[in-house]
Amino acid sequence: MSEVKILLEESDIPKQWYNVVADMPNPPAPPLGPDGNPIGPEALGAIFPMALIEQEVSADRWIDIPEPVREIYRLWRPSPLYRAHRLEQMLGTPAKIYYKYEGVSPAGSHKPNTAVAQAYYNKQAGIKRLSTETGAGQWGCALSLAGQMFGLDIRVYMVKVSYEQKPYRRSMMHTWGAEVLASPTDQTEAGRKILAGEPDTTGSLGISISEAVEEAASREDTNYALGSVLNHVLLHQTIIGQEAKTQLEKVGDYPDMVFAPCGGGSNFGGIAFPFFADKAAGKEVRLVAVEPTSCPTLTKGEYAYDFGDTVGLTPLLKMYTLGHDFIPPGIHAGGLRYHGDSALVSQLYNEGLVEAVAVPQIATFEAGVMFAQAEGIISAPESNHAIRACIDEALLCKESGEAKTLLFNLSGHGHFDMAAYERYYNGELEDYDYPEEAIKQSMQNIPKVASA
Ligand SMILES: Cc1ncc(COP(=O)(O)O)c(C=O)c1O
Numbered sequence: 001m002s003e004v005k006i007l008l009e010e011s012d013i014p015k016q017w018y019n020v021v022a023d024m025p026n027p028p029a030p031p032l033g034p035d036g037n038p039i040g041p042e043a044l045g046a047i048f049p050m051a052l053i054e055q056e057v058s059a060d061r062w063i064d065i066p067e068p069v070r071e072i073y074r075l076w077r078p079s080p081l082y083r084a085h086r087l088e089q090m091l092g093t094p095a096k097i098y099y100k101y102e103g104v105s106p107a108g109s110h111k112p113n114t115a116v117a118q119a120y121y122n123k124q125a126g127i128k129r130l131s132t133e134t135g136a137g138q139w140g141c142a143l144s145l146a147g148q149m150f151g152l153d154i155r156v157y158m159v160k161v162s163y164e165q166k167p168y169r170r171s172m173m174h175t176w177g178a179e180v181l182a183s184p185t186d187q188t189e190a191g192r193k194i195l196a197g198e199p200d201t202t203g204s205l206g207i208s209i210s211e212a213v214e215e216a217a218s219r220e221d222t223n224y225a226l227g228s229v230l231n232h233v234l235l236h237q238t239i240i241g242q243e244a245k246t247q248l249e250k251v252g253d254y255p256d257m258v259f260a261p262c263g264g265g266s267n268f269g270g271i272a273f274p275f276f277a278d279k280a281a282g283k284e285v286r287l288v289a290v291e292p293t294s295c296p297t298l299t300k301g302e303y304a305y306d307f308g309d310t311v312g313l314t315p316l317l318k319m320y321t322l323g324h325d326f327i328p329p330g331i332h333a334g335g336l337r338y339h340g341d342s343a344l345v346s347q348l349y350n351e352g353l354v355e356a357v358a359v360p361q362i363a364t365f366e367a368g369v370m371f372a373q374a375e376g377i378i379s380a381p382e383s384n385h386a387i388r389a390c391i392d393e394a395l396l397c398k399e400s401g402e403a404k405t406l407l408f409n410l411s412g413h414g415h416f417d418m419a420a421y422e423r424y425y426n427g428e429l430e431d432y433d434y435p436e437e438a439i440k441q442s443m444q445n446i447p448k449v450a451s452a
Contacts, residue, residue, distance in 0.1 A: 001085055006098075006247040008078035013070055018238040020344060021231070022061035023280035025351065028231070028343060029318035032305055036449050039315050047216040049125035052118065055232040057292055063235065065117075072116045072149055074386040076105045077239065081247035087374040088394070096253065096399035099273060099410045100244045103376065106236045107172070108410030109380065110267045111227055114236035118225045119146035129153040129222040131215040133183065133208030135263070136170025136335035136382060137162055139227030144178035157183035157211045162334040168416050183208040190214050190311040204327045205264075205338045206310035213303040214315045228264025229308060229317075229342050237270025240409060245274055248407070251313035255285060255407035257393060261385040262289035262298065264355065265342030271409040272354065273344075279353070287354040289345065290385040290413030292364075294432040295328035297321065297341045298349050298356035300439070305449040308340060316447060319346040323442025329432040331361050332420035333381040339452060359388045360431040365424040367391050368414070380418055381414035433437070 021028055030038035030426045048056075055063060065073075084097040102110035122130060124205040130152055134140030140156035147154035156178055163170065163182040171360070173180045183203050184191035190210035194201060201207070216224035226233060243257075258275055260268035279285050289298055295402055301320040308314035310325050321340045322328075328337040341349075348354045368384035370391065371377070379387060388409040397404050414421065423429050 004083055006081040006250055010074050012074050013077050014239045014242045016062040016064055017235045018274050019058055019061055019063055019235055020276055021059045023277050029198055031315040032316055049121045051121040052232050052269055055235055069117050069120050078243045079104050081244055084375055090374045091394050093394040094403040095394040095396040096405045098407045100240055102365045102411045103413035107145050109138040111139045112145055113239055114233045115142035115146035117236045119150040119152055122223050123150040127223045130225045131155045131212040131222055132225045133157045133205055133212045135159050135162055135205045135337055137166045140353040141172045143225055144173040144176035148176040149382040154178035156180045157208040159183055159208050159329045164353040164415050184209050188214045201414055206324055209309035210311035210313055218350040231344055233266050234269035234342055234344055237266050238273050240270040240273030253405055257406050259288045259290055259386045259390045259408040261382045261411055262291045263338050265345035267409050267411040269342060269345055289356040290389040291358050292331055292333060292336050292369035293358040293360045294331050296358040299358045303350050304446055306446045317343045319343050322439045323446055326439055326442035357389055359385055361430050362431050364388045378414045379410055380414045381417050383411045
């Protein structure tokens with residue numbers, strides 16, 4: 001049997017992030033202001049430091065990773081790449097399955113890859129506090145950790161349903177010194193507005209983003225940090241795909257298909273974009289984003305300009321959207337409950353350069369349990385989406401006899417998601433129908449933009 005864990009040295013941690021914009025066939029659609037005109041970098045200056053704004057609009061292929069950021073990456077990176085021999089045997093597939101495991105970070109997912117970078121640049125810019133949202137609790141933990149490392153105060157608006165489902169995620173954030181609130185709160189105008197209309201709301205990422213952005217925009221000492229969607233976030237995550245390529249080279253392999261769960265698109269972009277560079281140069285590789293059928297942004301959404309948050313405080317981004325005021329069903333993959341998607345991922349999907357599939361909740365848990373029983377690692381409900389899609393492809397290979405090489409991103413562990421697993425074992429999980437009516441209604445509220 002060939003290697004199980006394919007490991008790199010600390011000195012192999014990439015020294016640069018890869019910017020996919022340099023290899024996209026068309027320049028990214030610009031963000032627009034409320035008047036429908038493209039915004040300049042200064043419009044973002046109230047909530048982001050200039051270094052991150054520059055990265056947001058950069059077309060340079062490579063951007064240097066500051067040494068203090070690489071120093072912190074060394075606590076858990078390079079992350080291991082595994083060959084899933086035992087899962088292959090369990091499935092009886094001729095396919096080769098590899099997975100990149102990002103759950104080895106202190107917070108338990110890929111999110112610290114960008115949290116550390118964002119905290120660093122904000123500290124450099126003299127910022128004292130960061131406000132943010134969290135869905136699954138993974139991003140809130142990641143930023144709390146990074147804030148602790150760089151001496152920044154962190155306030156986290158945690159989506160109410162996750163706040164209730166995952167009390168120990170809250171304790172982790174407290175351990176790293178952050179303040180955590182169940183969103184919507186009565187502490188922001190956005191929160192009060194939502195609560196007035198819907199006092200029993202489960203919350204959503206879009207609502208929590210509105211609250212965190214409002215706070216950052218109204219305080220000099222406070223900036224905002226976003227855990228996904230924006231170009232600079234996906235940029236920081238590309239260390240995942242760069243490491244994975246080097247690891248696969250070590251064993252003389254290359255994937256036919258790459259899978260990742262897709263909420264706002266950051267871990268998908270992180271693993272897929274470095275392979276996209278090869279695709280742009282003519283190599284054949286399929287890049288597949290996997291989303292929930294209950295929040296099917298890429299597969300059922302519309303490619304249009306829309307707000308990134310529920311209340312409409314952010315610039316307009318051209319992305320696949322289900323409508324900024326769509327509140328997805330309370331599935332356990334909280335990190336995938338987002339109405340929109342990264343503009344970069346959206347554009348590549350629109351141009352047919354990356355693919356997407358949607359999978360139902362119960363089937364994702366079934367896949368997660370199979371994976372845990374074969375490979376040992378208990379994965380996050382979000383990551384189970386990628387596992388499901390990869391297993392489905394491996395089973396197709398079993399039928400066809402094709403020995404494809406499959407790679408997926410195991411974006412996080414599920415150690416704080418055991419209540420969800422328990423509900424699955426008790427037969428209490430639901431497969432929500434595609435919320436057609438709710439989406440139709442919220443799509444009526446997306447802004448009318450002439451150039452969209
Ligand atoms: C473990 C895990 N995977 C995936 C995601 C989805 O986010 P993104 O699409 O930005 O990677 C999240 C978000 O919270 C997450 O916690």
